[in-house]
Amino acid sequence: MEEVTALNQRFSVIKDSHKVSGMTCASCAVNLESYLNHVKGVRQVAVNYPNQSVALEYDSGIVSIETLQQKALGIGYTILIGEAKEAQKAFKEIEEKRLDSLKSKLIISAIFSIPVFIMAMFFMGQIPYENWIMMMLSVPALFWSGSEFFVIAWNKLKHFSANMDTLVALSTGTAFVFSVFNTVYPQYFLSRGVSPHVYYESAVIIVTLILLGRFLEEKAKSKTSSAIKKLMDLKPKQVIVIRNGEEKTISFDEILKGELIILKPGDKVSVDGIVKKGKSFIDESMISGEPIPVSKTKGDKVFAGTINQKGSLRIIANKVGNETLLSQIIQLVEQAQASKPAIQKLVDKIAGIFVPIVIGIAILTFFIWYMIGPEPSFTYALLTLITVLIIACPCALGLATPTALMVGIGKGAQQGILIKDAQSLETAFKIDTLILDKTGTITEGKPKVTELVWAEGARVGELKQILLAIESQSEHPIAEAIVQHLKKEDTPIIHTDSFESITGMGAKSSFQQTTFMAGNERLMLVNDIDIPSELSQKAAALKLAAQTVIYFSAKNKVEGVIAVADQVKESSHSAIEQIQQMGIEIYMLTGDNEQTASAIASQVGIENFRANVMPADKGNFVKQLQEDGKTVAMVGDGINDSHALAQSDVGIAMGSGTDIAMESAGITLIHSNLKQIAKAIKLSKATMRTIRQNLFWAFIYNAIAIPIAAGVLYPFNEFLLNPMIAGAAMSLSSTSVLINSLRLRKRSIL
Template structure:
């Protein structure tokens, strides 16, 4: 059997890896692939060897759940939203309780009943708001493994139990001349910061499912089917091949097919990225998710819902996101060895002290073991990444650069190739008139008439011409719109036309050779050319193009200085692509590319060992953004592009790309420094806590000093992270 089954309880891609590894380890499971993008596991298993119920039980043992009963997608998404809200609420409540514990533990240590107050506030932090760490640690222990949660649970648990004992039975140590110190503030603050890190991660990862939902939402759920001359409403998923669908102005096209009646302009921006709608007439292909504009038409269905080009994009985005599970963080890698090592060192410390023969040997041994556990508390480790991320995110936001998570920062350091979409990324994203080339016979009145004709026109380029002329509208008689050709009308007893040259020349209009040569040059440069005439005389032509942003050329030059190779991919025609690439200094470019072509191009570069960053703004870029090593969205782009992207440039300015890459490099450098000092602190502190200096110097570390040292290590990590603000 092979089936896709929803998985509950995953909050990040690392969870998906854990579930996948558990499934793969089960006898009878031939294939297991867990996709965090759609929170589902694709499992192939032998029913004679293992049942779904047995697999579900194994997954439940690791803290997740296989939803083997049929469940609606909306219900699953609701579960995930509730899970995020739950961890967010836990973090807030833990922070509110941890604050007074921290203040009392650090500044009001002699407050009457202070220990009891701290115990009362810390207990719910551990066993209500932070209970997930203890459950996770127990599940890891049952599977003979350990992670960061194990370290958090052990260290905070030991600190809490030791502090609780000293709170309720202080005389046990006092009669032996020892100070019954407590570490409630350490346990409370550690759990709060670890929860904060988990919340930030869960919030950042929550967008992937929403992105896919928006992408799938481009396909209408209902449509109009023509049957025996009648219009019938039908669900898109129920439509069969060969059925006839009626599309009215403004409607989204629900399926792929071929026009058999009518014509219209269709906006295919979501597929090609190009802003200018395309004229569709008899036998033209239309695609699901694209938008019909002015006219109505009937098309014959050639691909059902699950086989449309849009559905293929959705599937490839799912697959690409699922394959981008993050590398295991350094902390988790070390924790798998570090946790057992700390436990072993602690137990050995107590045993060695117990048999040492010194006075109160076993009590000293117990104190030394507790000191080892306290000093090994992962506060600095837990803070190393979140504090740097929070600071980097804040600094990025000031610069108009929104960063998704730590993984995005890590990827930015490795990027050596940047792929740029053209339309809306290098260029403004909408057609504009760059020049009106005339022969000198065009009067102010003529311009006013042309403006008035274009104001009445529904052609996609009409607004660009009207915006350029910006005149006062006047009355037009006998206005006609000739689909695919242009518009004409009468003013001051003169016949005016605005449209393509072939149509205008049908009325024996005279075109001056010099003007014709200029128009040919404009076409070769990639401009769209629209002519205007009065009676049988050409007044001139408009050069229309998607203009290049002012800072695009400068940004690309800076990227080249950073030894980053720049490529441009576009769905636009070869001439236009060549013109833009030459203007901004891009040596590598490809034109007339569909979404799957862009992703294949990126995969080809990746196969050559390159680390690729993709910059885009549209639905047509979503697949490429998912495949790239680092995805960067332009702020004015579509929701789907920004949801998938790991970095969003709010100002939609390419000059922010090198700034973003520099920020990632500095942030990762800070994180590595934090982790280095956190580990060094433990490497030095644990042996001292165990008592290695006692035989030579008679020095035995006090648990209270260990707690202070642990706090100092955390402060140093925070202060180092704050350097990013500068």
Template sequence: MAGPEQITLSVERMSCASCVGRVERGLSDVEGLSDVSVNLATEAARFGHAGAQSVRAAAARLSELGYPAREARARLAIASMSCASCVGRVEKALLAVPGVLEVSVNLAAETAQVTYLEGALSQADLAATATQAGYPARLAEAEEATSRSARKEEEAQALARQLRFAAALALPVFVLEMGAHMIPAFHTLIHTTIGMQASWVIQFLLTTLVLFGPGRGFFAKGLPALLKGAPDMNSLVALGTGAAWSYSVVATFLPGLLPAGVRAVYFEAAAVIVVLILLGRWLEARAKGRTGAAIEALLGLQERTALVERGGETLEIDASQLAVGDRILLRPGARVPADGVVLDGTSNVDESMITGEPLPVAKSKGAPVTGGTVNGTGSLTVRATRVGAETTLAQIIRMVEEAQGAKLPIQGLVDRVTLWFVPAVMLAAALTVLAWLLFGPDPALTFALVAGVSVLIIACPCAMGLATPTSIMVGTGRAAEMGVLFRKGDALQGLSDVRVIALDKTGTVTEGKPALTDVVLAEGFERADVLAHVAAVEALSEHPVAEAILRGARAEGAPVLAAEAFASVTGHGVRALVEGRDVLVGADRFMAAEGIETASLQGEETRLAAKGRTALFAAFDGQVAAVIAVADPVKPTSRAAIAALKAEGLQVAMITGDKRETAEAIARELGIDTVIAGVLPGGKVEALTALRAAHGPVAFVGDGINDAPALAEADVGIAIGTGTDVAIESADVVLMSGDLRGVVNATHISRRTMRNIRENLAWAFGYNVALIPVAAGVLYPAFGILLSPVFAAGAMALSSVSVLTNALRLRRTAPVMAESAPARCAAAQPAQQPAQ
């Protein structure tokens, strides 16, 4: 008898034999695993398993032990998905593969994003699994997004051809049957010319061509799915139209099998149902092509060729062949093919497509340039620093693609419902037929057929499957155009739920470029001597305040001194030996910890802090020497952005390491509700916890560099002002712009998208809840109303198109606070109220 199936995982962080022992013991304790073998040289663990769930348990155990299994991601292009039930089946099939951790299938994008354990399986295995489940799959390349709209256009054109052919065949059928019912004279004309039997035969021929011509796809996909016990939308259509056609065939060619009172044909219902569903799919294909417009636009920014200097020659090469270090020549008007640094030349570069800034940015030697931006009238020589998949633009495209393929928490309910929806509909249709046969008036069989087919057709769950992913695709795409990148899909929903926006101060609310403003000396000290010693210490620090002091000292011509034995005390200050003197520079808490008396200058420090300035003490050999103040100008757009956030009903808090007096001065100026001051870098996490407890979900806005713990702790972490450095693992949302306007736009597009999703879901679920009973005939006893299968098909098509059309409205979402030339010019003016 064969033993359990074996699997191999790549394991991280093993460094010695004891690590191997811990991993082996840990895995051996996991239920369902056997024959565990761990190899340090190959960094792999091999074991027998009892299925996908036991492999996932093994991965969880490895993470607990501190030796996580390496994960990888694959993106598959999935074909033949037509409704939400298809999505559920693809996900179920992929999750059943040992080694697969997470699956997110997007019906609108026709893709699946799979997180799996490296070494356990290959991407080809994933594609094969989806294909075997009845949904042909292949690995999706990033470049294929450019052709997605073209592919959708081809699909729409093919559907249009099928639609025209089906409509041309169905029209005579509809006229012959419905004309005879609605116009007595026409009914008489048919009787006296070709006769009703001949009319039915003509309808049979034309309808058969419709069903097994343009409509054959419903049967080719729906019947195999039905036989596998996994019915989908195609199965419902195939059953409904097949039942109408079969009944009509019997009535036409074997009338003796039916009672005289129920001999009728429904060829026109079968034919027109196919026409209407093809019409809906054609409209869907056209709409889906537009949902990916943002990705297509981003890909259109990538330059295909580059002019480079190699071997003393100037060559034009494919941009994909660029290497780091290449010298790229940029002619006037050329698009930058890669990220780089200017080596020679001056020009203005239009960066609006990346940062949203409307005015071209001056570039000269040493300035960074970003791939996808457009050179102005000058010529530049640029050294490539990031090429291919590592460029800013490529990272942005990846982020948008991942966000568009994400599954929000709200989708969980939809998935649970739709996986069982189609079987439930088939059961409802069967019960409807049975109820009409048992309790319906004569001709009961006719009524039963009409009601059963209507239930099957009207309940196709296309709208449910499209409700969430189409809104996500359009919303995140529009956000990217506004300079807002949702790195993690659930941040789109999370940001709409936040109640507090917590702001880091330096570089977020303020410019992040402080300047020296005041030096108040203690008795017996000279300004030039104090500045020289303090500058020598601060020259070894990387803090923005240190740079401001250093620039100020040099501007005053202070002597350049050397420091040694430098030490930095995080959140307190710095110290070093300068010409034999022990120099300390830092906050009052630093002086207190060192036992240095600051009472003589405490009043000055308080006065400066009240002006919104950051005041630091300087002490020489244990004696306070001066209070030094620096100011960081508030960004000109901060006040308006904070007002806009508050207008959205959000609480705004500021978290800073500055003294409370300094922080409150800025808060008063900007209208900030809550100030948490004197916070050490590690204390921001506790501050966020307190805000969450007091107000609810919190978003933290920081610069993405020194705020990583806070960005990770917040319900939604927003990295602001990152420019070209978009690969920030801690943040959920990345803003390309450098000020708080991006936060306003992010919250706005998040709320608009979630509202759009709820509208779609309300329509999709409400449509089925309301119309399935109507289709079953619940109104017939009281009002004599029985829904026609033709009307049911039209309503079903309208449902899907309505959801797509509603989602596409998000493309018209305008930024609440758009970048503007006046605002940009204002940013160049000095702020009236300096602050850090």
């Protein structure tokens, strides 16, 4: 009986993930996670704020997903359930509406806040009924544009928690209520010898500034899923299959195992399968990262997401849907993104302690002044309570991190370093291990002719024309590199008498009754073509240097050898040396063979490298280093790098790479120059130093200002801080943070 119960429990445990809307800060993720973890039947909850998702493990026999959805809704968050596609669509619509709403609220807040700020700062006492005008202008800015702060603060209060929204709601709400009282009934304080100041400008400007930061954050967050979307776009919407002896166009989702699929030139491969008929070249850079398309003939494997070139193929589907290599890459990227810890911003962590302390100090101050203060004790008690809440406004605290990040990100953009998310900038200075992809990162990413060596006495001018004529008729990517090289040398174009492509070896042609061949060494050996010793030695040296060698013969003798290679970028060696001098260990990973990997690594000064590495292996290697306690940055440019880029602590994409690589990475180097990596690390250090300085001064300000606002100096010199001065001090603290952040623009990161 116990075994049956255990079995039932095993099959009733559900693990799944859902999108979540309504999270506005990192502490929201913590609150939701903590709240759901206490629901009976829930085994584990992992909320990912950057990814806006929740991973759940629960016993469906005790609690349903609908119940969990209702629980989350009760504290202000919406868990989207149902079919994955429908839930994703609904989430996208909600986020788009939220972004539009934030934009509208920001615009309205700015429109109404600016006149209030100008009146309070420059025309105080000069405009009739100015307090009434400012009050009317403040209402839409505070209670329509800033309504979210009050709603969230109330939801937090119901569950005995607090965050930045609580501070914003308390300080702006208190300032507004106090100002309204002084506007409607100024005689109360005037009759007691106290000037009835108003603080409308403080309330509305705080709301506007925080809405601006939230809008920019939401806008960046809306792009986080585009890497997955672009990977999914590699799947064709429709494919041509042969059913019952007839060609039929069907949806990608309808493909069956064992089905015969027709691939036309330019088609995306829809399944993992085996070539049954035809020959072509397939661009497999999304798997291997290598730029040269691979020849495919009968019996060769093909993979979903790769792209057919000029030929036609018929393939048998071995793996379809979620079984394909492309689907596995998508799953790995999703898992890597979800496994990243939510950005626990220091400000949100401290707010949970800071808010109750400030409220406690304000209440304590009120009662102390009311109980033992001089007459009118209630007036003094109320003024000190208001002053404490106003001076403890979180503006400086709230601006400390985002302003430094905004300046740092802007400075990075000027240097050709695009930073997609704050987490990458916050983490980059901690990097101790750097992984570099080879193709397109260390090297240029496309084959080029590096050397063309002719036999002694060869008629070079005539031979170049014939070589150009042969390679112009070939579909091979190396042939294209040779054509481009010869065209740059202004080689005239002629037409040969015949052309024959020899699969896997090269091509044969005739001109004026002479046979010419261009291809690999095997082609020469099969046709008993003589290779002069000097050319043979040269070819051997080129191969050792990891270059592809093409032999060109006339009649039965090799007249020249052409070396083709993916060349190392000029800046790679010096950039790698600079990074190593910073104490960072470097690894090179590539899908290329051992010989090529060794040659490139040696050329740029890298000791640690791995060859024949598949996409999943790259991600696993990153994970292995992380488990060893390393802070890992991954630099890549291809789809095959996307898993590793997402898995790493800091993903860095080359600007010349694929959109998917750039979306999976947190940093993009526009100029595809490895020297930018050192700059990005230095920028991270400078930005984090500025953030720490900002937070230090924000806290020092509060540590000094709050006790003074509470009246700690009154027993010694009868000094009591005026709320107006408190408002000015609050503004000054914010200004100091902004000025310190702007200093970052002048920091050198060269």
